[in-house]
Amino acid sequence: MTTLGVNIDHIANVRQARKTVEPDPVQFAFLAELGGADSITVHLREDRRHIQDRDVFLLKKTIKTKLNLEMAATEEMLEIAKRLLPDYVTLVPEKREEVTTEGGLDVRNNVKYFKNFVGNLKDSNIEVSAFIDPISDQINYSKEIGFNFIELHTGKYAELTGSDQYKELQRIVESSHEANDLGLIVNAGHGLNFNNVKKIASINNMNELNIGHSIVARALAVGLEKSVREMKSLITSN
Ligand code: PXP
Numbered sequence: 001m002t003t004l005g006v007n008i009d010h011i012a013n014v015r016q017a018r019k020t021v022e023p024d025p026v027q028f029a030f031l032a033e034l035g036g037a038d039s040i041t042v043h044l045r046e047d048r049r050h051i052q053d054r055d056v057f058l059l060k061k062t063i064k065t066k067l068n069l070e071m072a073a074t075e076e077m078l079e080i081a082k083r084l085l086p087d088y089v090t091l092v093p094e095k096r097e098e099v100t101t102e103g104g105l106d107v108r109n110n111v112k113y114f115k116n117f118v119g120n121l122k123d124s125n126i127e128v129s130a131f132i133d134p135i136s137d138q139i140n141y142s143k144e145i146g147f148n149f150i151e152l153h154t155g156k157y158a159e160l161t162g163s164d165q166y167k168e169l170q171r172i173v174e175s176s177h178e179a180n181d182l183g184l185i186v187n188a189g190h191g192l193n194f195n196n197v198k199k200i201a202s203i204n205n206m207n208e209l210n211i212g213h214s215i216v217a218r219a220l221a222v223g224l225e226k227s228v229r230e231m232k233s234l235i236t237s238n
Pocket of ligand 1: 007009043070090092101131151188189190191192210211212213214
């Protein structure tokens with residue numbers, strides 16, 4: 001059965017917009033688990049634009065499910081991961097100027113670097129996933145490097161429509177089978193929402209989907225009315 005990893009970066013985005021203490025992503029992880037999240041995903045970025053070091057260390061102590069730390073393959077992040085010991089790490093490319101993670105990781109052209117980096121994490125008993133585009137070469141090199149998982153980038157699938165979207169879906173289906181045949185566990189994510197998730201969730205042997213933006217957007221839609229009602233009642237009752 002496909003499981004759900006909930007990415008809570010956007011909760012931290014709202015907090016950081018005011019550099020205050022609420023909403024606290026650590027508290028919202030508890031609500032995500034209450035809703036059935038099978039794991040909690042956070043991306044600790046070099047620029048700390050949303051998730052902070054304090055968040056990851058508190059999450060590790062408080063969540064009841066699994067902690068998936070998304071990070072760039074840098075020395076700074078390696079040191080943090082080795083202290084934090086999350087259940088698994090997902091390595092992603094990271095650019096300061098991007099709004100969100102853009103393409104997949106280029107493992108094919110950095111085999112030596114990633115072998116060393118992934119080996120280092122595995123020595124600390126941390127399982128490692130590569131966020132890659134659905135491309136054969138990237139899958140084969142992920143296996144050679146020693147990744148336990150791959151996370152297939154569904155961003156393109158989410159952006160396309162009609163027959164183009166169908167073609168991209170086929171690419172993802174074939175890639176996931178290819179990876180499974182090599183013994184890699186297959187996750188997927190990026191841009192998945194309430195309209196497009198079903199086709200990805202029903203791929204055979206799809207392990208976990210990582211979803212953030214659409215879940216947080218829906219939370220605002222289903223929660224804002226109640227929040228305004230509570231404030232209105234506070235103002236008008238005396
Ligand atoms: N997977 C990875 C590797 C990501 O970088 C992100 C975005 O942070 C997601 C999944 C979740 O994407 P979205 O917020 O579009 O659901």
